[in-house]
Amino acid sequence: MARAKTAKPYHHGELREALVTAGRKLLEEKGVRGFTLRECARRASVSHAAPAHHFASIDDLLAEIATRGYHELSAAMSAEARRSGSDAAARLVGQGVGYMAFAAANPVLFQLMFSREANRSEAPELAQAAKSAYHLHREAVEAVIPQASGDVKERMVDFAWASVHGFITLVLEGQLGEKDSSRALKARGLAALSAMVEAVVRAGGEP
C-alpha cells in the first residue's frame, strides 16, 4: 500500500538505528542512571514496547551503544595517527590525541564503555570492538620500540595506555584542572602524552 512519506507509518523502518541514536543522545544528557528504554522509545516516536523486538533488554541497548563507541574510538585513533606522518613516536602521540578527543567529545559514552555497566550483557561484539581498539594501541606502542623484548613491550603497552586513559578519565571527572580552560587542558594532555612517549622510548632503548 502506497503511503505518503509524511504520514507516520505503522512500521518505523529503522527503529534499531533510531533507538541507538536517541539512546546515545539521552545518555549524554542524563547519564547512565537517567537512561531509560521508554524515553528512547519516546524520542523515536514509538510505543514503549517496540524496542523489545530489537533489544532483549535495556542492557542490550547499552551494550550496542558502547560497541559503536568502541568502533568510533578506533576510527578516531586511526585518523589522528594517519595525520601524524610516519614517525612511530609521533603516531603514538597522535593516536593518544585521537583517543582523548573522542573521550572529550563523548564523556558519558566513554565512561559507559569503560564501566561495568556496559559489560553486564557480555555481548561478544562488545568485547571484540574493545579488543580491536586495544590492538591499534598495542601496535602503535610496539612500533616505537621494535627492538625491545616482549616483556618490555608488554609493560610499555600497559603503561602507555594507562597514562592516556588515566589522564582523560581524570579530566572528564573534573579531578584534574577543573578551573583550566579547555585550551590549557589540551596542553596538559599533550605534556602527559610527551612524558609517556619519552618513557616508552627510553625503556625500549635500554634492552
Next chain:
Amino acid sequence: MARAKTAKPYHHGELREALVTAGRKLLEEKGVRGFTLRECARRASVSHAAPAHHFASIDDLLAEIATRGYHELSAAMSAEARRSGSDAAARLVGQGVGYMAFAAANPVLFQLMFSREANRSEAPELAQAAKSAYHLHREAVEAVIPQASGDVKERMVDFAWASVHGFITLVLEGQLGEKDSSRALKARGLAALSAMVEAVVRAGGEP
C-alpha cells in the same frame, strides 16, 4: 521506656550508618544501575520511606558512600606510604600500591567515585574528600622532585596520577590482562608504577 535490646525498637538508632553500609554492599553486588533505595531500606530492616529522613534523594546516599570511599582511599594511600619508609620515590610507589589495592578491593565503589553519577548532587563534602586524596598524591610526587620547577612538578603530578589511575581502571574493567592471575596483574601494576616513578625522577632531574 526500657525495652529489651533484642526486640526491634521503633527507632533504628543508627539508620544512617546502616544505610551506608548496606548501600555499599548492594553497590558492589548489583552495580550502580542495580542500586535502589528500597533495597537499602530492606537490608536495614526498615520501611521503604525511612531513608528519606537521612538522605534527601538516592543521589544523596550515593554521594555519601562515594565521600566515605575517598576517605578510605586516602587512608589506604597514607598507610601504604608509611610502610614504605622515608625514601620519596619508594613512598610514591607505595602510595600507588595503596591506591590500586583500594580500587581492587572495591571495584564498583571506585568506579562510582570517579564517575559523573557521584557528582550529580554536587555535595561539597564529596569534593573536599576528593581534593584531600589529590593533595596526598601531589605532595608525594613533589617530594620526589623537590628541585624541579613548578611547571614540571605540575605536569608530573598529572602524569603520575594518570598512570596509576589509568592502569587500575583498565584492569578493573577487564581491558588489561583479563586472563592473568591476580598475582601476575599485581606484578604488571608494579611495573607500571616503576616506569612512572622513573619517568618522574628523570623529568625532575633535568630542569
Next chain:
DNA sequence: GGATTATCTATCCATTGACAAGATTTAGAC
C-alpha cells in the same frame, strides 16, 4: 493472491523514587 513472518500497539504487573499523613519515640523546657 495467500500465508508466514517481522514489526509495532495496547494492556498488564511488579518495582522504583518521592511525597503525604499518621504513629511512636526522644529530647528539651519548665
Next chain:
DNA sequence: GTCTAAATCTTGTCAATGGATAGATAATCC
C-alpha cells in the same frame, strides 16, 4: 516529673519504569 516540640519511622499513595503477553498491522516470500 510532666508536657510539649522535634525527630524518627510506618503506612498509603502516585506517576514512571522494565519486562511480558496478546493482538493489530505491514512486509515478504511462495
